[in-house]
Amino acid sequence: MLVIENDVNTFLRQTLVGVLGTAEADGSPHLAPIWYNWEDDSAYMFTSRKSRKWRNIHARPYASLCVDTRDAPYSAVILSGPVKEVDKTVFEVVSSMSYRYYGEQKGEIFAERYRENSTDIVAFKLTADHLVKNLSM
Template structure:
């Protein structure tokens, strides 16, 4: 039977290795848009980058509500869903800093600076989501 994760457990789960998140944003017509993202936790914030002109970037500028699902697709199946509201920054120093940290998580420390330079440019956004709600379950199939 599924068990609720503790605060420490869900934070460790979403930060483990290179698990990606599936980010849901709200389209102008109210329908959902889902896209995979690279991300980090920074305290009680979810942090990621995206392009200003992307579907998710445009959605976030218009309506900051988001949900992010991170899951383990291996038995006994665990998942975490985070919900909150996005704050957006175009400050290039911030964008570059976090793009480098996120790149280091997913591509290795040796490539972090490369990803910071690549994604820390005009037209890219730093998105911080204040996590308001957490649904975290482990061992769903047990």
């Protein structure tokens, strides 16, 4: 198991948008911006089961997540590893993220749409087996 250092944990707990990289059937990359929540040394995310990223993950359950800052001093962490669907409800995953990204009031309104566990939405996690970091914190 990969040991995640404190500086990486601190960086990934910031409210940043990640870019999820998955592999297409022909091996070419597919990249998509995505919210994530960092807990228990894994990045938790959600998406539609009909999305290209989920279809890619379902077929090839390995991905990369790049989380970076867009202003100087630039910092980045790139995680790569297996992806699997989680046992948590979609609402649990979405609500923790929506509060983080929108604040409590708007986050609650956003998350409420996911209270009924829609079969169209999937919650998943990436657990890194490889990590690259460049932190200027």
